[in-house]
Structure formats: C-alpha cells, structure tokens
Amino acid sequence: MQVNMLVNGVEVSDDIEPRLLLVHFLRENLRLTGTHWGCDTSNCGTCTVWMDGTPVKSCTVLAAMASGSEIMTVEGLATDGELDPVQQGFIEMHGLQCGFCTPGMMLSARWLLDHNPDPNEEQIREAISGQICRCTGYENIVRAVKWAAAHSQKSDTREEVGA
Amino acid sequence: MQVPAPFDYRRATSVGDAIALLQDYGPDSRVIAGGHSLLPMMRLRLARPEVLIDINHLTELDYIRVDGSFLKIGAMVRHVTLQTSHLAAEYYPIFAEAEAQIADPLVRNRGTVGGSLCQADPAEDLSAVFSALKANVVIAHRSGTRKVPISEFHTGPYTTILEADEILTEVEVPLRSNTGSAYEKVERRVGDWAIAAVGAMVRIEEGLVSEAGIGLTAVRADHFRAKEAEDSLVGRPPSTEAIAEAASLAATHCDPFADQRGPEDYKRHLVEELTKRALSRAMNRSLPEVH
Ligand SMILES: Cc1cc2nc3c(=O)[nH]c(=O)nc-3n(C[C@H](O)[C@H](O)[C@H](O)COP(=O)(O)OP(=O)(O)OC[C@H]3O[C@@H](n4cnc5c(N)ncnc54)[C@H](O)[C@@H]3O)c2cc1C
Ligand code: FES
Ligand code: FES
Numbered sequence: 001m002q003v004n005m006l007v008n009g010v011e012v013s014d015d016i017e018p019r020l021l022l023v024h025f026l027r028e029n030l031r032l033t034g035t036h037w038g039c040d041t042s043n044c045g046t047c048t049v050w051m052d053g054t055p056v057k058s059c060t061v062l063a064a065m066a067s068g069s070e071i072m073t074v075e076g077l078a079t080d081g082e083l084d085p086v087q088q089g090f091i092e093m094h095g096l097q098c099g100f101c102t103p104g105m106m107l108s109a110r111w112l113l114d115h116n117p118d119p120n121e122e123q124i125r126e127a128i129s130g131q132i133c134r135c136t137g138y139e140n141i142v143r144a145v146k147w148a149a150a151h152s153q154k155s156d157t158r159e160e161v162g163a
Numbered sequence: 164m165q166v167p168a169p170f171d172y173r174r175a176t177s178v179g180d181a182i183a184l185l186q187d188y189g190p191d192s193r194v195i196a197g198g199h200s201l202l203p204m205m206r207l208r209l210a211r212p213e214v215l216i217d218i219n220h221l222t223e224l225d226y227i228r229v230d231g232s233f234l235k236i237g238a239m240v241r242h243v244t245l246q247t248s249h250l251a252a253e254y255y256p257i258f259a260e261a262e263a264q265i266a267d268p269l270v271r272n273r274g275t276v277g278g279s280l281c282q283a284d285p286a287e288d289l290s291a292v293f294s295a296l297k298a299n300v301v302i303a304h305r306s307g308t309r310k311v312p313i314s315e316f317h318t319g320p321y322t323t324i325l326e327a328d329e330i331l332t333e334v335e336v337p338l339r340s341n342t343g344s345a346y347e348k349v350e351r352r353v354g355d356w357a358i359a360a361v362g363a364m365v366r367i368e369e370g371l372v373s374e375a376g377i378g379l380t381a382v383r384a385d386h387f388r389a390k391e392a393e394d395s396l397v398g399r400p401p402s403t404e405a406i407a408e409a410a411s412l413a414a415t416h417c418d419p420f421a422d423q424r425g426p427e428d429y430k431r432h433l434v435e436e437l438t439k440r441a442l443s444r445a446m447n448r449s450l451p452e453v454h
Contacts, residue, residue, distance in 0.1 A: 042270065061202075
C-alpha cells in the first residue's frame with residue numbers, strides 16, 4: 001500500500017506492506033537510523049518520535065497509521081547544523097553513556113520543554129518515565145534536561161512573550 | 164525482530180463505515196484504536212487479524228462532554244485527554260488519579276478509553292474506574308445502538324459482549340451530587356500494570372451513604388466489582404467501621420492468584436488496604452467536613 005508523510009519537514013512516500021511498523025519504516029526505508037528500536041513489548045521508549053506534535057512509541061504505530069501525519073525524529077532536532085539545546089545539554093552534562101536510549105530521551109525532553117520551559121525534577125522524571133536507560137541511572141539525563149531548560153534559546157524565543 | 168503476520172489495512176471514515184467494513188471482512192477483521200494492546204499482541208502473534216480497520220480518524224468519537232444527567236466520554240478519547248480533562252475531574256477526580264497511573268506518558272498519548280475497555284485485560288485500570296462509577300457503555304451496530312451497564316460488558320479475561328461487527332462508541336457516567344471518588348493502585352514500578360488497584364465512588368445524602376461503587380482490578384473480581392462491599396455500605400453513615408467492613412468484604416470476595424507480581428495473600432491484603440484508602444478519600448471528597 002502507498003503511504004505519504006512529512007518526515008522532518010520532507011515529503012516522503014513509499015509502497016509498503018501494511019504490517020510495517022513506523023520504527024522500521026523510518027530506519028530501513030528512509031535510513032533514518034537515529035530512531036532506535038529496542039524491545040518488542042512497547043516498554044523501552046527508545047523508538048520515540050513525534051507524530052503530529054505528540055511523542056509516541058514508533059514501534060507501536062503502523063507506518064500505515066502514520067500516513068498523512070507529520071513525523072519528527074531525532075534527526076529533526078538540530079536546525080541549520082546547530083544542535084538543539086537538549087542535544088547540547090546531553091553533551092554538557094554527560095547525559096548518555098552507550099547512547100542507545102538517547103534519541104527517545106531527547107525527543108521527550110524537547111516536548112516537555114516546549115510545554116513547560118522550566119520543569120522541576122519530578123516533572124522531568126515523569127516526562128521520561130516511558131523510557132528505559134540501562135546506563136546512566138537517569139541522574140545525568142535529568143541534569144541534561146535542566147541544562148537545556150536553562151539554555152533554551154529555542155523555547156526562549158518561543159516563550160518570550162509569556163515569560 | 165517480531166513482526167505481525169500479514170494483514171490488509173483499511174481506514175474507516177465514520178462509525179457506520181467501520182461497521183460496514185467489519186461486516187464486509189467478517190470475523191477475521193478487527194478495529195485498531197491506539198494499537199497499544201493490539202500491536203504488541205500481533206507482534207507476538209497472539210493476535211492475527213486478517214484485516215485491520217483503523218478508527219483513529221473517527222474524530223466523532225473523541226469528546227468528553229456533559230449531556231443531560233451524564234458525563235459522556237467518546238471511545239477514541241486518549242488516556243492523556245481524560246487525564247487532563249478539567250470537566251471529567253470536576254465531577255470525578257478518580258479519572259485524573261487513575262489515568263496518571265496507567266502506563267507511561269507515551270502510551271497515554273495513544274491508548275484510548277474504548278480500546279482499554281474492549282481489550283478487557285484482567286488488570287485494566289479503567290474497567291475498575293467505570294465499574295466504581297456504575298457507567299454504561301454505548302455500542303453501535305448495523306441497525307442502531309444499544310446501551311449496557313459496565314457490569315455486563317466484560318464476560319471474562321479478554322472477552323466482552325461485543326459482537327464481531329459492533330463498535331464501542333461511548334461510555335456514559337451518571338452525574339451525582341454529594342459524591343466523591345478516588346483511585347488507589349500499587350504497581351511494581353512506574354508505568355507497570357497493577358498488582359492490585361481499587362476505585363471507589365461514594366454518594367452521601369442526609370448523613371447516610373446512598374450509593375457506593377467499588378471497582379477492583381487485577382484480582383479476578385467478578386466484572387471488576389466488589390458488589391458485596393458496595394451493598395454493605397448503603398444506608399449506613401460513613402464511618403471507619405463501615406469502611407473496614409466493606410474493605411474486608413472486598414478482600415474476601417475477590418480471587419487473586421500468585422504470579423510474578425506477588426502471592427495471593429499479599430494481593431488480598433492490598434485489596435483490603437486500598438479499599439479502605441479509596442473509600443475514605445472518596446467519602447472525604449463527598450463531605451468535606453468529615454475527616
Ligand atoms: C507498556 C504498556 C503499559 C501499559 N500499562 C497499562 C496499565 O498500567 N493499566 C492499563 O489499564 N493499561 C495499560 N496498558 C494498556 C493501554 O492502556 C492500552 O492503550 C489499552 O489497553 C488499549 O487501548 P488502545 O486504544 O491502544 O487499543 P487497541 O490496542 O487499539 O485495541 C485493543 C482491543 O480493543 C479493540 N477495540 C479498540 N477500540 C474499540 C472500539 N471502539 N470498539 C470495539 N473494539 C475496539 C481492538 O479491536 C482490540 O481488540 C499498557 C500498555 C502498554 C503498551
Ligand atoms: S522499541 Fe521499545 S518501546 Fe518501542
Ligand atoms: S545511555 Fe545507555 S541506555 Fe541510556
């Protein structure tokens with residue numbers, strides 16, 4: 001069947017089997033391997049992408065169901081070669097070790113900061129609670145998100161009026 | 164890598180269209196809502212529908228509204244929408260409380276109210292919530308709709324009274340004055356299914372309990388309900404003794420079994436303790452002066 005979607009602002013279309021999961025469509029058909037795939041039980045959240053502005057587990061959405069939607073993957077976070085503050089925060093605060101969970105963590109973090117520019121620790125932990133990290137013990141992920149909140153030029157410009 | 168068995172995909176454009184598609188394709192077709200129960204089952208090949216009918220575009224089923232004497236919740240309302248609905252919370256704080264403990268934020272962004280009830284997982288949380296609230300479900304079929312009390316909807320683990328060509332469209336909850344509600348859940352870790360959970364609704368009129376609802380999940384209670392415990396409360400003044408008696412009845416009349424989430428006696432203990440907590444919070448909410 002034919003699917004069409006806007007992935008990181010680029011129109012894509014392809015002929016796929018209906019059973020293809022969105023995560024595999026992104027990784028294999030589009031070669032966007034930044035989105036990771038880690039479990040078969042919808043538990044780990046490393047496959048998180050935005051679908052029409054909402055973070056979802058792309059292993060639990062059919063590519064067919066996403067047809068007509070706007071998708072953002074981790075590859076869409078940087079703008080014009082400049083890292084998103086969330087990405088920079090993970091570098092500054094050592095928010096990753098093996099990096100396997102990182103794409104999903106960063107997409108949930110960006111969503112949180114877009115909706116709550118100054119989250120407290122509990123809100124950060126809640127926002128990433130659908131994701132599993134085997135390495136960091138989460139401490140540095142939380143610090144990375146806090147760093148991003150403090151250095152969010154992106155949301156600073158967006159939130160300026162209300163802030 | 165686990166991949167679902169092959170199937171055809173159709174996108175329904177209306178409730179009528181979804182029912183017509185279910186009829187065209189027969190019993191091997193299924194609707195898919197959030198897909199957060201069905202797709203994991205299909206990946207494990209525990210489910211192998213031949214045709215999937217996608218109902219995600221039926222915005223007509225995505226509403227929470229007050230209509231007459233009911234709070235009406237469309238089947239395609241996502242968990243996150245119910246969790247953050249001021250309207251739902253205004254009448255029944257149990258919704259926000261239960262939803263905050265269902266799965267994780269990512270799952271709640273996709274999973275739906277209708278999908279949760281139709282999945283009929285024995286540890287499903289909303290079944291206990293709607294059971295406590297004595298809700299009705301509205302079911303659409305080829306020639307109209309029928310309305311059924313939630314206590315008749317589930318027929319066992321993973322089974323409901325839905326016919327192959329029927330769709331759940333709405334859950335309606337009666338609006339009640341002087342009523343409080345609360346949810347108590349114990350889980351192994353954040354985002355997990357319940358070890359045991361209890362939902363309570365209590366209405367107090369002229370100093371006496373006039374209506375009580377107690378929903379239980381994950382402990383094999385008949386229809387997710389602690390009927391004997393509910394009955395024991397009605398007509399009595401709200402008191403610690405009445406609560407203790409109801410909690411003990413709830414713990415006796417469920418049938419938990421030992422699994423990786425814990426032994427039977429522990430689960431029974433949880434039912435008793437959580438019933439106490441849920442009932443007393445529900446009572447406090449219906450009568451702010453009672454503590
Ligand atoms: C990691 C994880 C953790 C979870 N934790 C919890 C938890 O703690 N508590 C809890 O209660 N749930 C939990 N869930 C389940 C979650 O709430 C699901 O979203 C829900 O059970 C199913 O909703 P859905 O919309 O995804 O349904 P789907 O998966 O789309 O459908 C489920 C079933 O219902 C049928 N169906 C769906 N909608 C309709 C309809 N309108 N009419 C007729 N049939 C319909 C489908 O055909 C299918 O058989 C969890 C899920 C995951 C993946
Ligand atoms: S791959 Fe683990 S939740 Fe999607
Ligand atoms: S950094 Fe290794 S899983 Fe998170």
